[in-house]
Amino acid sequence: MSTYKAAVLTTHQHIQEEVRERLIHNDMEVEVVEALPDESALYHFLFIGEDVYDQLGPDTLQRASVCIGLLQDGSFENVRNWMKQGIDDVILIPDEWERIDELIEYGLKKMEQAATISPDSLQGGNVLVFYSPKGGSGKTLLSAMLAQCLKTQYDKRVMYIDLNAQFGGVEGLMALEPIRNYCDLLPVLNELSMHHIQNVTTQQEQIELDVLTGPSHPERAEEVTEELVKKVIQICKEHYDYVIVDVPSAFQSITYTALQEATTIYYPLTLDTMAIRVLKQTKTLLDRLQLTSNEKFQLILNRVQPKSEISEKDIKNIVSMEPAGKVREDFLGVQPLINMGLPFYTKKGKVSLTKQTVDINRFVQKNLVKKKKGK
Numbered sequence: 451m452s453t454y455k456a457a458v459l460t461t462h463q464h465i466q467e468e469v470r471e472r473l474i475h476n477d478m479e480v481e482v483v484e485a486l487p488d489e490s491a492l493y494h495f496l497f498i499g500e501d502v503y504d505q506l507g508p509d510t511l512q513r514a515s516v517c518i519g520l521l522q523d524g525s526f527e528n529v530r531n532w533m534k535q536g537i538d539d540v541i542l543i544p545d546e547w548e549r550i551d552e553l554i555e556y557g558l559k560k561m562e563q564a565a566t567i568s569p570d571s572l573q574g575g576n577v578l579v580f581y582s583p584k585g586g587s588g589k590t591l592l593s594a595m596l597a598q599c600l601k602t603q604y605d606k607r608v609m610y611i612d613l614n615a616q617f618g619g620v621e622g623l624m625a626l627e628p629i630r631n632y633c634d635l636l637p638v639l640n641e642l643s644m645h646h647i648q649n650v651t652t653q654q655e656q657i658e659l660d661v662l663t664g665p666s667h668p669e670r671a672e673e674v675t676e677e678l679v680k681k682v683i684q685i686c687k688e689h690y691d692y693v694i695v696d697v698p699s700a701f702q703s704i705t706y707t708a709l710q711e712a713t714t715i716y717y718p719l720t721l722d723t724m725a726i727r728v729l730k731q732t733k734t735l736l737d738r739l740q741l742t743s744n745e746k747f748q749l750i751l752n753r754v755q756p757k758s759e760i761s762e763k764d765i766k767n768i769v770s771m772e773p774a775g776k777v778r779e780d781f782l783g784v785q786p787l788i789n790m791g792l793p794f795y796t797k798k799g800k801v802s803l804t805k806q807t808v809d810i811n812r813f814v815q816k817n818l819v820k821k822k823k824g825k
Contacts, residue, residue: 454558455492457481457514460499465520465543469497472550486513495557498537516557534634536649560648574687575607576818579695579712581705584728587718588752590619590696591784592777595794595810597694601659602795603811604819606691608659609651613679613697613704615664615671620696625791628652628663632682633673642681644689657793662686676707683711692818701735709741716774718752721760726768733769750813751776775813780805 456478458469466482473480478495485502496514500521519532519540532540538557541549580593593610600606611632612620621628630650638646651660662682665671686693697708709715717732719725729749736742749769751762754776766772783804787794794807801807 454494455479455481456495456497457483457493458497458499459483459486459502460497460520461501462499465499468547469520469550472547473497473554476551476554478554494561495554503532515561516553518553533630533649534637536638536646538649575689575691575693576713577683577687577693577695577711578714578716579697579708580716580718581697581699581709582718582728583699583701583732584720584725585699587699587720587725588777589716589718590614590623591788591806592716592718592750592752592810593694593696594620594623595806596814597659597692598654598657598793598795599807599810599814600692600694600818602657602793602797603799603801604814605798607689608692608694609662609686609690610659611662611682611686611693611695612664613674613695613708615666615674615698615704616668617666620661621663621666623788623791624654624659624661624793626652626654626661626663628661631663631665632678633665633670635682636673636675636678639678639681642685644685647682647685654793657796659793660690674704676703679704679707680711683708687711706739709736709739712741712746714745715741715747716750717747718750719765719773720753721751721758721762721765723760726760726765729769748774748817750774753777753779755779774817775809777809777813778805 456473458466458473458480460466461484470480470482473495493514494516496517498517498519500519500523516538519537520543521528521532521540522543524542529540539553541547541553578596580589582589597608597610601608610620620626632650634650635642635646647662651662653659654661664674683693683695695708695712697705717729719729733742733747736747741747749771751765751773754762755778762773762776784794784806787802794804795801801811
């Protein structure tokens with residue numbers, strides 16, 4: 451008897467038979483229904499026909515680990531409506547029948563990942579927020595590098611959240627083409643769960659890093675609320691070791707919410723007088739908002755180079771803060787990776803050797819991952 455149970459919910463007999471046949475071929479125990487059974491019926495996979503769209507809702511999606519829509523209308527608006535409901539994916543009939551095998555493989559992998567979450571991880575991970583009101587500080591690059599380093603070199607569960615909602619940010623850096631974003635969570639905000647968040651998450655495929663992006667449209671960016679940001683961060687914190695958040699440079703309500711939720715605020719600082727002036731003003735504001743207590747606010751010196759007129763020692767004297775780390779300038783080293791959207795770290799022990807990747811790895815060892823002696 452199969453370990454996995456699937457249900458096909460549709461009134462169209464030819465669709466029922468086609469899906470049933472393919473699921474049996476994949477060693478699934480299959481149940482074909484025309485209306486959703488009572489709440490006690492739970493499945494690993496649920497395939498839902500377009501003709502029963504009115505039965506689709508948050509309760510429906512909680513009945514299965516993986517929910518797939520069977521659509522005959524492949525218009526953008528129709529697909530988007532289904533995705534907004536929190537469906538995992540859709541199959542366009544009859545052109546995409548072959549995708550069933552691919553989606554089953556995806557579903558099995560997703561369930562295996564969920565099974566590896568230990569009870570200890572539910573105590574809450576660390577929320578690392580990168581913030582600087584000065585444009586060009588390098589916060590997006592550093593936060594992305596840090597996320598990739600933790601994921602690949604230290605086997606940590608990492609969620610990267612990009613709150614730069616107006617024109618996007620990390621999509622170009624990681625060569626992502628997200629279909630969904632966290633604005634699609636607004637219809638289910640009151641019953642928001644990790645299941646919904648996973649449905650709108652994009653993966654950087656080479657390293658399987660989970661990335662939650664925002665809408666790359668200014669008009670939709672206005673829909674992002676403090677409540678949405680707070681709930682997303684809090685839920686992700688329960689399921690990941692590290693939640694890394696890249697916040698907008700403009701100090702707005704969602705910026706303040708993310709900074710409040712932070713375990714640590716990392717402030718990238720370049721070695722120039724304009725950056726130092728902005729830091730002083732920002733530090734005064736954050737002090738007033740009580741966001742810098744208990745070593746929560748930390749500096750990362752970025753683009754450090756020997757020819758800089760301002761030295762690391764000068765920074766310590768001027769701002770009276772000991773930097774948590776430094777990252778050297780290496781534009782020529784990282785430029786090809788940025789242009790091609792390639793990860794800076796690929797798998798354990800395999801790193802694109804640039805000054806910046808070496809420095810980020812050293813930063814992680816010093817500040818985040820406590821290595822046992824002798825290892």
